[in-house]
Amino acid sequence: MTLLLEPFHYAFMQRAFVAALAVGLLCSTMGTYVVLRKLSFIGDGIAHASFAGIVIAYLRGANFYIGAGIVAVLTAVGIGFVHRRGRISLDTTIGVLFTGMFALGVFLMSQQRSYAVDLQSFLFGDILAVQPQDLWLILGLSVVVGVTVAVLFRGLLYTTFDPVVAQASGIKSPAYEYALLVMLALTIVVALQAVGIVLVAALLVTPAAAAYQLTSRFSPMMILAALFGAASTEGGLYLSYYVRASSGATIVLLATLLFFLAIGLKYLRRV
Amino acid sequence: MKGEAVVARDLDVRYEDFTALVGATFAVHYGEALGIVGPNGSGKSTLLKTIAGLLLPSSGELSVLGQPPRKLAPGTIAYVPQVEAVDWSFPATVWDVVAMGRFARLHFWQRFGSSDRDVVHHALGVVRMGDLAGRRISELSGGQQQRAFVARALAQEPKLLLLDEPTTGVDAATEEALREIVRKLVACGLPVLMATHDLDRVDDWFDRLLVLDRRVLALGTPREVVESGAYSAIREHTHTHGHLRHDHEPHAAHAVHPEMRA
Numbered sequence: 001m002t003l004l005l006e007p008f009h010y011a012f013m014q015r016a017f018v019a020a021l022a023v024g025l026l027c028s029t030m031g032t033y034v035v036l037r038k039l040s041f042i043g044d045g046i047a048h049a050s051f052a053g054i055v056i057a058y059l060r061g062a063n064f065y066i067g068a069g070i071v072a073v074l075t076a077v078g079i080g081f082v083h084r085r086g087r088i089s090l091d092t093t094i095g096v097l098f099t100g101m102f103a104l105g106v107f108l109m110s111q112q113r114s115y116a117v118d119l120q121s122f123l124f125g126d127i128l129a130v131q132p133q134d135l136w137l138i139l140g141l142s143v144v145v146g147v148t149v150a151v152l153f154r155g156l157l158y159t160t161f162d163p164v165v166a167q168a169s170g171i172k173s174p175a176y177e178y179a180l181l182v183m184l185a186l187t188i189v190v191a192l193q194a195v196g197i198v199l200v201a202a203l204l205v206t207p208a209a210a211a212y213q214l215t216s217r218f219s220p221m222m223i224l225a226a227l228f229g230a231a232s233t234e235g236g237l238y239l240s241y242y243v244r245a246s247s248g249a250t251i252v253l254l255a256t257l258l259f260f261l262a263i264g265l266k267y268l269r270r271v
Numbered sequence: 272m273k274g275e276a277v278v279a280r281d282l283d284v285r286y287e288d289f290t291a292l293v294g295a296t297f298a299v300h301y302g303e304a305l306g307i308v309g310p311n312g313s314g315k316s317t318l319l320k321t322i323a324g325l326l327l328p329s330s331g332e333l334s335v336l337g338q339p340p341r342k343l344a345p346g347t348i349a350y351v352p353q354v355e356a357v358d359w360s361f362p363a364t365v366w367d368v369v370a371m372g373r374f375a376r377l378h379f380w381q382r383f384g385s386s387d388r389d390v391v392h393h394a395l396g397v398v399r400m401g402d403l404a405g406r407r408i409s410e411l412s413g414g415q416q417q418r419a420f421v422a423r424a425l426a427q428e429p430k431l432l433l434l435d436e437p438t439t440g441v442d443a444a445t446e447e448a449l450r451e452i453v454r455k456l457v458a459c460g461l462p463v464l465m466a467t468h469d470l471d472r473v474d475d476w477f478d479r480l481l482v483l484d485r486r487v488l489a490l491g492t493p494r495e496v497v498e499s500g501a502y503s504a505i506r507e508h509t510h511t512h513g514h515l516r517h518d519h520e521p522h523a524a525h526a527v528h529p530e531m532r533a
Contacts, residue, residue: 036361036362087287151379152379154374154377154379154383155374155379157371157374158371158374160361161357161358161361161363161368161371162352162356162357162371164325164350164352164356165350165351165352165356165423166371166374166375167324167325168320168323168324168325168348168349168350168433169345169346169348169349169350169372169374169375169427169429170343170344170345170346170347170348170375171345171374171375212362215362216362216363216364216407217362217363217364217367218361218362218363218367220362221362
């Protein structure tokens with residue numbers, strides 16, 4: 001019993017579990033929109049672009065959430081603008097911007113001596129390094145995004161299913177799209193420390209995609225996605241302590257396992 | 272009922288490198304069903320989208336219920352697009368989709384209340400889908416999808432109804448049900464604009480016809496339009512397009528043109 005509870009004895013582990021819970025719930029809730037609006041490439045793009053912001057904040061001694069947050073939100077709004085107005089395809093824009101910004105981050109980082117170690121923790125996350133002030137930021141941003149989703153729920157649902165008819169009926173579809181992209185950017189920033197740049201897209205997509213297999217209405221899909229997300233982050237973090245593996249990777253592997261279980265369950269229900 | 276619900280004067284709508292609508296002038300009255308006919312690419316959808324406020328005219332005047340479309344109170348205009356416009360694998364039931372018709376009328380602090388539920392129930396009854404309320408939308412036939420879209424528009428309780436080829440790809444029973452619904456709404460004073468490809472039964476559907484081929488070629492009662500000659504030019508035009516449409520629209524078998532039947 002003491003062995004099973006061992007991870008909870010350390011203050012840094014307690015912080016990590018609270019952060020993981022917030023990240024799991026938030027990512028998979030937003031992930032419901034990401035999956036249904038087919039935004040997963042955008043999520044990946046925002047995460048990679050924010051690396052430039054992380055490095056700039058790091059070099060100037062500022063909090064990495066601020067640097068990542070500013071760049072992520074600007075990227076999200078820029079992507080939204082190109083999507084609405086642009087003559088270049090969205091796909092191309094994200095591809096160009098996200099690799100360009102990411103390269104800028106690597107370029108700046110590579111000029112520093114301690115390059116290799118730090119790069120690793122940004123790419124793959126280090127939830128065990130969450131400091132008390134980070135935790136407050138994570139919880140604060142989670143509450144802001146959660147409340148916004150609740151307040152805008154009907155409009156977000158309608159504009160996700162049928163943005164054109166929603167707009168004809170007087171609902172401002174573009175405003176909802178921008179609001180969603182900004183929330184997505186904030187969510188990604190919150191999740192960066194937990195799973196890192198490379199794996200954050202998985203946490204956005206996988207739990208929601210698993211929930212999609214097993215539900216036939218929007219709200220149940222969102223609730224089940226949140227459960228899958230929380231189970232993945234909490235379970236993954238817990239397991240990683242015993243198997244001595246990267247917490248981010250364990251979390252994403254667990255989410256992937258849940259996804260295939262959901263596919264299997266869907267298949268069994270049909271038989 | 273008298274009075275003009277929609278007034279367009281010298282309306283031009285341009286896309287980046289192409290003018291979809293040139294100098295369109297017409298009016299739609301309250302309690303009138305106006306059919307918009309014309310070949311593919313003639314600007315029928317563009318006209319509906321402009322009236323719905325989805326596209327902005329590049330010049331000319333457009334007034335809907337006395338105002339530019341985008342200034343209207345939420346819920347005023349209901350637009351029924353072609354069913355291919357959405358992803359039907361979306362996790363929603365028929366009820367969920369029809370309930371969305373209420374959303375424009377609710378402020379974000381207002382609950383979806385029992386009066387909203389009553390309106391949704393009623394709209395489902397009108398399109399005869401009450402027993403399918405709990406069905407997932409991915410399991411609907413083409414005709415059922417179209418009826419769900421019409422029910423959503425009815426649940427909105429609009430002041431103007433715009434329909435984009437609602438009879439394309441639906442069964443004969445659905446087509447007749449839609450026609451009855453439109454005629455009832457018109458009898459209650461609602462202005463209705465509907466784009467259609469089906470030139471067969473325009474007398475039964477519409478009070479007046481607008482013949483469109485990027486310009487307004489004719490406007491009047493179906494009889495007047497036939498006599499004007501503009502209609503027959505469109506018929507031939509549509510006829511040639513008709514062959515192409517059947518190739519990639521398996522459900523459109525009912526939409527055989529008069530010339531092909533004869």
